[in-house]
Amino acid sequence: MDTLPDRYLRAARRASTEQRYAQAIAHFEAEWGGLLPASSESVVRYLTHYGDQLTSSTLRVHLAALARWHQQLGFADPTKSPRVRDTLRGIRALHPQPVKQAEALALNELESCIIRLGEELAESTPAVRLRAARDQALILLGFWRAFRSDELSRLRIEHIQLRPAQGLELFLPSSKADRSNRGRVVKVPALKRLCPVAAYEVWLNESGLSEGALFRAIDRWGHVGVHALNANSLSRLLRQVFLRSGVDPEGYSAHSLRRGFATWASENQWSSKALMDYVGWRDVQSAARYIDGDAPFGEWAR
Structure with a gap:
């Protein structure tokens, strides 16, 4: 027992x-x-x-x-x-071995995915429309908050608050970096484009969900499951969206969202401290593994 x-x-x-x-x-x-x-x-x-x-x-x-x-x-x-x-x-x-890392999702690739999902949202088939709404919210939340796949799979609607004209407040009960399970509150900003907040609202409206797991399986008839998506299934889900969007999925996984945001933030002059605080890294070495640094060779570069 x-x-x-x-x-x-x-x-x-x-x-x-x-x-x-x-x-x-x-x-x-x-x-x-x-x-x-x-x-x-x-x-x-x-x-x-x-x-x-x-x-x-x-x-x-x-x-x-x-x-x-x-x-x-x-x-x-x-x-x-x-x-x-x-x-x-x-x-x-x-036997030294290079660390294998997922490809970072670039902003133009993210945009290609969201455009394709937007087209699917306009279709009449309920299952296609629901999956598009779910995938759009999952990808945009995962990218702009640099979530791990297990953090995305554990998001619950009752732990999310919509702040009008500001964004979302999400409570994460636990994460890989939170060994003591104290939880933390993170904010998701409303953006002018590729907005995770708007995508979240669309998914709730389409699915009719009001509590429980945010991201769930959807069957061929458009029935939304009860339980959360398994974290291990998110990489496959993401690669399927890539294929439909004309993006080569080779080398990508759910971790590409996290790496993609870190790379974007670095290219947009976020300080190491600001990036670490936002993502939740506790040391610079952790952050450095996610960022593709380009050496500035200037006119010497081909």
């Missing part, structure tokens, strides 16, 4: 993290044939076996999953061994 403490413990852990940790434990046991509880030497052998197959970031996630499994069940944590740390450090040195 599901007890109240169990519910609170689950709430303290992000669903996406839980899924990744479960996959990591399964990989250690079923894929590699490891035994739990594990010794530090078996963890070293595991890392050595996959050192040239998995990225160092993936291996770090697997170590974190193993560490938590042992800690929760009262066993000594084998990942704390100096040999384990040195093995991982050696893997990073011998």
